[in-house]
Amino acid sequence: MKIILITYVTPTPDNFNAASALSFHLCKYRPANIELEIYSFNGNNVPQNVIQHIEKELNASIHIVPTNKYINYLFKTHTIFLKNFLPYPFNYYNSLSPEIVEKINNKKPDAIWVNGDFMLKVLNQFEGYKKVLTMPDCVCLYYDRLLKDGWCRQSWLKGLGNRIQAVKNKQLEKKYPTTNIIYHLVGEADKQYLLNVNKGLDAHFIRHPHYNYTDKKNISFSKTKIKILIAGQYNLYMFTAFNEILPELCNHKDIANDYSITFLGKEWNFAVKKLQEAGYEANQISFVDVYLDEITKYDIQLTPISVGTGTKGKVLDALANGLLVIGTPYAMENIAVENNKSCVIYKDATQLISVLKEIPYEKAKYEAIAVEGRKCVLTEHNREKVSKELFGLFSRV
Known part of the structure; x- marks a missing residue:
């Protein structure tokens, strides 16, 4: 044809x-x-x-x-x-x-x-x-x-x-x-x-x-600080949802020793500064030459999306490459994953903090969710x- x-x-x-x-x-x-x-x-x-x-x-x-x-x-x-x-x-x-x-x-x-x-x-x-x-x-x-x-x-x-x-x-x-x-x-x-x-x-x-992926990544959370990635610009898509979770992250300084947070995108300087003041290891990377090589360095992708339609490509990227994806309902819509089986969907900032507090003590549970997430995306989004x-x-x- x-x-x-x-x-x-x-x-x-x-x-x-x-x-x-x-x-x-x-x-x-x-x-x-x-x-x-x-x-x-x-x-x-x-x-x-x-x-x-x-x-x-x-x-x-x-x-x-x-x-x-x-x-x-x-x-x-x-x-x-x-x-x-x-x-x-x-x-x-x-x-x-x-x-x-x-x-x-x-x-x-x-x-x-x-x-x-x-x-x-x-x-x-x-x-x-x-x-x-x-x-x-x-x-x-x-x-x-x-x-x-x-x-x-x-x-x-x-x-x-x-x-x-x-x-x-x-x-x-x-x-x-x-x-x-x-x-x-x-x-x-x-x-x-x-x-x-x-x-x-x-x-x-x-x-x-899904886009490009590697099956070389071993799904095993970092032994010291678990590495969280937030990918994308600080713009209308994440504006409201991120603004809701930032104060909660800063208020719960007890989890700062368990995580490092990296922003891959622009306009996150204010967030990096506030998180650092709260005791977190936080940094921003504005641009990388090879996106795939960068995201596979992390354990978790946090995706606080408050506006959007269709399917979020960066969420598919993370799932296909073995990251545990934690996000809002809009982040996961139209993707063949299920809450607490192949991804984690949170409804508000309080629930997100509860999940982040649990992960360091339940690593095997959440690593298994990441494994299932990758399997689902590579199969259903083939x-x-x-x-x-x-x-x-x-x-x-």
């Missing part, structure tokens, strides 16, 4: 300036009978020399196509805030030139796969084909959760800007075509929310594939398995 992928971001092994790893792993581990050719708007600005390497990895040609020149102007002039005055989200305004559409038609593909929310103009340029749109999250659900979170209550401007975007996104999701197209999402709640917005859609939830499910959708259109 010959499939043309049209994507807003160029696929990369790890997320590069955008959520670009999902499409990479779906492409790389596709069934042998799938012939693939890629047209990318390169919204994540992947350098040409890297693209050439990715073409070899994916065994697929990648053609870079121009994005909307007016949207480009907003980015170049740092006036992207003007998007609030556009009728729809800016992804909507990207489309292919008539010449490129003709080229694709002349290749006589069996199906068109579009990767990126709101690329309706692109979808409408190809009539008469089997079509699948990988969203991969429901943006309306994202804004619904965000507007209820403390992040938006920091200022009326944040609240207003996000409310404007929420209305635009809902208007557009209501316009999604309901015939001859399948919608692919990596979140069950995302799928249900999308169907509430637009009941006629043929929407499917497929688990998110890249070949998930890719086969995705490409199986084309036979249903």
